[in-house]
Each structure stands twice: as C-alpha cells, then as structure tokens.
Amino acid sequence: MNNSGDDVIFAGVGGMGALTSGQLLAKAALKEYKYTTWYPNITTARRNAPADCLVRFSNNQIYSQLIHTVGTAIVMNNIQFDSISKRLSDGGLLFIEKSSSFKDETEKKFRVIRVPGMEISSKIANPRVINIIYLGVYIGVTETISPELIELELSQRFNMKEELLDINIRAFNEGIKFGAAH
16 A cells, blocks of 8 residues: 555546546545545536546645646546646656547656546446546556545445445446556
8 A cells, every 4th residue: 555645636527527536535535644635626617617626645734735736647538638737747647548649748758547448437338437437547556545445435425326336336446457457
C-alpha cells in the first residue's frame, strides 16, 4: 500500500460520474489518511458540460484544496484532455480512454495508462459504470487506498439498490484487475 497520498483530478462531462468517483475516493481516503479534500468543479450552463473534481489526500497537512499541478489525472472524455493535461506534472500518471487520440509528446511527458473503459463496460453490459472502472484502475495501479474501503463506500451509496451495487462492485473489480496488470 502506497502511504504517501496523492493529488488526483477526475475529469469528464456532466453525467459521466467524474464527481462521484472523486467523492468515493475522498470518502475512502478519510479512513486511511489524516487529511483529505474533495473539490468539485462543475458548470450548470448546459448538459454534458465539462465537469471535474480534485481529490487530495495525505498524512501531511493540506494547506489548500486548490492547486494547479497534480500527480494524477483521470480523463474520461477527450473534451477535458487539453485543459487537464496542462495541470499534470511532468512524469505524472495519466489515465485516458484506450481509443482516445492525443499528441505523441504526451507519452514522453507522462506515464500513460490507456483504459479500455468502453470495452469493459460493454462486457459488463452497462456503459454508466465507466467512472467506477476508472476508479478501480486507479486503485489497481497506485494502491493508494485499500480496495475494501472503496467497496464499503459503494455499498453505503447503493445500500438499498442491490442490483446497482452488484454492477458497480463488478465494474470496480474489473478496473482493479486491469490496473494491477499495468
């Protein structure tokens, strides 16, 4: 388990679940780290508008939830790629959809994990769980949070909806499995 913490941006568009994934991570991080923040950034101007959140967790005091450069970016939609990649530190960890295209120099600047989110969600037969797949991949790669704590947060979120809980747990575990291999 990596105990140093992380600064993570989850980015997508409204309705993709970027904020939900970040919130689940932040709540789980509260159980393992002394300090945790979750800072959402959304617009209500239109449906499918860019949405992201910054999650910071550490055993060292966090003096501000707002920072410009992060160590990890999870970009679930190409719309957010340019703006979010500018905030990722050199050598940072970038999670992006496998089918996404971006400039060749990106692979030189960052450690890139191409996530087959659409492919995995099709296997699960539910495209609405891509955010949970990405969360699982992040946990599988970084090992910053115990997977059981994320599963606990999922069970609390979907406590009265067993079918939704089962599909989200499955998506999370598929993500972990993919992430652990990378």
